Amino acid sequence: MNLRGFATISYWADDVVAAAAWYTELLGVEPYFERPGPDGVPAYIEFRIGDHEAELGLVSRAFAPPGLPTQPGGAIVYWHVDDLEGTVARLLELGATEYQPITVRGEGFVTAAVVDPFGNLLGVMYNPHYLEQLGQSR
Incomplete structure (x- = not known):
């Protein structure tokens, strides 16, 4: 698999x-x-x-699966963004609420997560490996 x-x-x-x-x-x-x-x-x-x-x-x-929690939690998908602080500010400006503050995870790796106005977790991350992989695939 x-x-x-x-x-x-x-x-x-x-x-x-x-x-x-x-x-x-x-x-x-x-x-x-x-x-x-x-x-x-x-x-x-x-x-x-x-x-x-x-x-x-x-x-x-x-159409949600039976038993799907209605509260945010579980897995967080992190989308790579080039400007983490600006993206978080924009998300909050549009009505999202902070779930996980901007957090340094290691050298060059920074994450944050918000809850969108519909109750979903939306993660954002600056990840230098993403940029490296993107460069290799082009």
């Missing part, structure tokens, strides 16, 4: 349309895919973002 990269990161929202508007504002790009639910209201909206066009899916909480 080989894990070759993530296929989609799913964030849950009670109001997928509001979540899509918030992420459009944050990311500066429009979603590229939308699927309506049984009531015709979007139940899934997807963005492609970043250097590898990673998929970020916003899913109606009505």
